[in-house]
Amino acid sequence: MTTDSYVLKTVPLRFRGADMRLELSHALFSSNDIDAGSKLLLKAVAKAADAAAVASILDIGSGVGVLGIACALGYPGSALSVRDRDALACAFSARNAKINKLKPETVETALFLEGLTGKDFDLVLCNVPAKAGPPVLDRFFRELPGIVSARGLAALVVVNTIAEAAQASLTAAGVEPIVAEQSKGHTVFIVRREGRAAFMEEPDAFEGYARGLAKTERGPGSSRRSNYRHRGYWGLPEFDTPSFATVLAMELVEAGASGLLARRACVINPGSGRLPCFIRSRLGAFVELCGRDVLALKASAANLAINGQTGPLENGTAAMPAIPPACAAVAWPDSLPEASYDLVAEYADVTPRVDSFEASWLAARRLLKLGGSYVAVMTSADFDRFEKRKPKGFSKLREKKKKGWTAGLWRLESVDK
Numbered sequence: 001m002t003t004d005s006y007v008l009k010t011v012p013l014r015f016r017g018a019d020m021r022l023e024l025s026h027a028l029f030s031s032n033d034i035d036a037g038s039k040l041l042l043k044a045v046a047k048a049a050d051a052a053a054v055a056s057i058l059d060i061g062s063g064v065g066v067l068g069i070a071c072a073l074g075y076p077g078s079a080l081s082v083r084d085r086d087a088l089a090c091a092f093s094a095r096n097a098k099i100n101k102l103k104p105e106t107v108e109t110a111l112f113l114e115g116l117t118g119k120d121f122d123l124v125l126c127n128v129p130a131k132a133g134p135p136v137l138d139r140f141f142r143e144l145p146g147i148v149s150a151r152g153l154a155a156l157v158v159v160n161t162i163a164e165a166a167q168a169s170l171t172a173a174g175v176e177p178i179v180a181e182q183s184k185g186h187t188v189f190i191v192r193r194e195g196r197a198a199f200m201e202e203p204d205a206f207e208g209y210a211r212g213l214a215k216t217e218r219g220p221g222s223s224r225r226s227n228y229r230h231r232g233y234w235g236l237p238e239f240d241t242p243s244f245a246t247v248l249a250m251e252l253v254e255a256g257a258s259g260l261l262a263r264r265a266c267v268i269n270p271g272s273g274r275l276p277c278f279i280r281s282r283l284g285a286f287v288e289l290c291g292r293d294v295l296a297l298k299a300s301a302a303n304l305a306i307n308g309q310t311g312p313l314e315n316g317t318a319a320m321p322a323i324p325p326a327c328a329a330v331a332w333p334d335s336l337p338e339a340s341y342d343l344v345a346e347y348a349d350v351t352p353r354v355d356s357f358e359a360s361w362l363a364a365r366r367l368l369k370l371g372g373s374y375v376a377v378m379t380s381a382d383f384d385r386f387e388k389r390k391p392k393g394f395s396k397l398r399e400k401k402k403k404g405w406t407a408g409l410w411r412l413e414s415v416d417k
Helices: 036-048 066-074 087-099 134-147 160-172 205-209 244-257 274-283 294-306 357-367 380-388
Strands: 007-015 018-025 056-060 079-084 106-109 121-127 148-159 178-182 186-191 210-217 228-233 264-268 286-290 341-347 368-379 394-402 405-412
Touching (some): 036 148, 036 186, 066 079, 066 087, 121 134, 148 160, 160 186, 228 294, 244 341, 264 357, 274 286, 274 294, 357 380
Parallel strands (some): 056 121, 121 148, 264 341
Antiparallel strands (some): 178 186
């Protein structure tokens, strides 16, 4: 995977006398300029942080790395760690760090405080994603003080619609947050350790993302094997009903099921796992996952487990950290084994100004066994352009449309380059 094609523009930033350049992307938050919330947070940090006390920095939900890189340059000699649930965001954070001659100690694809048991930092930064879901954010705010060092602080910026809830959660955690900066759209809180015990991650921490209990869902077709089990998760779509895109993809898998012997399948960009679970139930295949979003990978793997998938295949792909053992999962298709899958299904990742269609076709051709099937779903406006990039070797079997979405089913007939 290369980040070059995702770069949109480069913008300057100055913090505490340090000048830097940061590359932005249409595929990530705040693609046209550094967002107002980040600027407000940096203003608050410049006033509140004691430069002599900042030896370690953690940027949670780093995006392209704005907050962490600015503070690492503004407080020279500090050790920087960054994390984000999006592997592309982590790649951009690393890229921007290199541009600005920084080498982070860690760049991790992870959820909020995942894996931070016993660790603490002098400066913790987070531009809080409001859409993560109330229970998830409440837990994050309550646990956050535990990763702040005795001399350090955490600086959080939230949109004003959740500022009251954020303050209530922090207060309930036994700390008194300081409102450091406020604007029409954002509020910055400064939080200190205040005697809180060190953070200890609970074994079932991922349960906090779940929305209710697993339910049996009916897939297309008359076979009872079309039914699958699914559980929704905060921060992911389709928690209660499948989208039109998912229904189309399932219908094409069902259409090809009679002639498809699928021992091993892969779903790219699996969301909360409806399509992987349907494939598992309908075809009995071992389903592997690929996608940038670690939350989607973890949710899909957990849903596959409740559909009876246990243990990775022999010779399976290396699992990403913290992915349940019922599934093998990676961030990028080029990390998956060549000519290994009977079925590849993909929710196309369409990003403005990024030509990903050819990469999708080439990945499908590389991953499929000869005679294997490829299902791709996207908006109808994108489908024609997508199909025009189809390389030799694929024959089209089916196409279906629904409410502005189109899905196609192809078979790999040859592997001539």
